[in-house]
Amino acid sequence: MTVRSDLQQSAFAALQEMRGEGGVDSTAPRSISASRIVAYARRENTVSDLTIERALKEQPGLRRLYLSALSRSAIASSPLAAAASEAKLTERFVGEYQIEIFEEEEGPPWLVVRIPEDAVEVSTMELRRPDGTGQRLNLGQPVDGVLQLPLDPDFEELVDVLELLNDPMTAIHLI
């Protein structure tokens, strides 16, 4: 076995150990209560709890609860894009809020959220795939009813956002 494959094996073993993988054990105690999941769904910040994020990926039941709690507290939600498509989406409606991605020739793509007149202001967006992966981002303050956020690839947390936004299966929640 080569040195490289040895390293790969070690890394894989370490990763498994870190993740505590071995399949979901239905006889093992549930480590996270429903209240903790609900509180996480309703948090006002964008800080991720890695334990809960991992649980959302591994346990469909907790994911279901999380999304249910999130959709009940969100100002607007869209479970998935109205038209499923293989092509990248550049525009999507979440309730009455319009979400667009502008990709320019130079510079990073921009996420734009248009807040209709008389609609409640939103400041946070949560993106969540059916497999539980997702992210929450701070949209900042609107200017003239428009929220704009550059999706700068130099920021690690924003790298996945574009991919999530372009996935028609991603649920979007505005908070």
Added chain:
Amino acid sequence: MEGMPQFEQSQERLVGDLVVIAEAHRLSAGERDKLRRSIVGAISGNRDRPVFLLARAVLEAKSDDLFNLILPDETPLQRSDAAFLDFLLTAATADKDDFDRIVNAFDTASLTRDPVRHLCSSFASVLHAYRREVLPETRHHNVFSAIRRYYAQYRPEDPHPRNGDAVDFWSSIATRDLLTRYTTALNGLSDYAEAARLAESWRHPVALDDERTLDLPSESADDALSDDPMSSPTLKADINIISECAIKLLLANECKTLTPIAEHADVVARWPYDTLAALAVGPVQNSITEALRRQERTLDIDQQMQKVPKYEQIIQQHRQLAERIDDCLYLIHLSGCAHNEMAAARSNVTIDRLKRIDAMTRRKGYAGFDAGTRMNILKQKIEPLLHLKAMLARYVKAWDGFENERLMSLEVEHSLLFTEKMGTLYPSCDAGVAP
């Protein structure tokens, strides 16, 4: 948990689930124990009564948002109720149907004819599924089935349990795998009767503005909706308070005698014949079980059965204990009297009681405190003593209803049944396999 015996696995799982909820809601040890008992069904009477009470509390909260009710810092529910609801929702996440059922039941309860029952049904479904999955050793389902079979066979014309049935039921049904202990059979029968009573009341709901509500006995409403102060854990806690008191109010053997009495305080009023049998035979059967666990090869069942006390002896013991509790309360009363009131107060007490109280004041601990400290200690014992007084009053009242002849014939009848059945259950002491 692979390789671990199933029983230990289920205990590990239950403990783990409880810890998660208890920590989230900062439950006290007592609240945690109450939650555990609600989950496993270790509740006197109807095992699903906590679920009914929870459904009622949830609806009374008048919240639009089910999830809000489980957030510890925002819920309008009592902490223990919020924790129980959190547990049920957590358990429900294991199954999509269960989860949808609870959420839908909450959202639609107000639209149904019986909102409490509608919501209670969804909660109970989740709880039963959890018990089946995590606690396969829970026998309550099997016990109820055994009870139904017994009545279908022996008394189909009147299948409702009544006072005196437990001994016959146990001797007919008990095996080494099911209802081996007589006290378990008694509790199962009592729970079954309570469940049947509750189910019957649900079949005939009465609106609050209906005149028939005036005819409803308040006892049934109180039983259904309030915590039972005569519950075994509460009374045992009271016994502990008295036994650990710095001032010796009751002797150690008196406290020890009170413990098995506390076990059956919630059933004695309805099941006096069967409770008397439990008090007489229960400890002996426990000794037999313990001896089998230790694999004693010289155990003689007939000899063990000789240790069963006479019923009259038990009844006398309870009456004496009731007097002893009253002695303690009188002691506290006299200790609190001002000097100029003492003579008048003592003149209202019988000579025998005064002698016993004087003996108590000479015990270790009483004289060692100054009057103020002593009174503070004694005042904290009033409530537990009153609970124990009420407990013994239940027993004494039950025994006062016995006629001597009936008592004697009952004792003979029970002695024959128990001796025969014990011989069947424990035919060989060499195996040493505990039931």
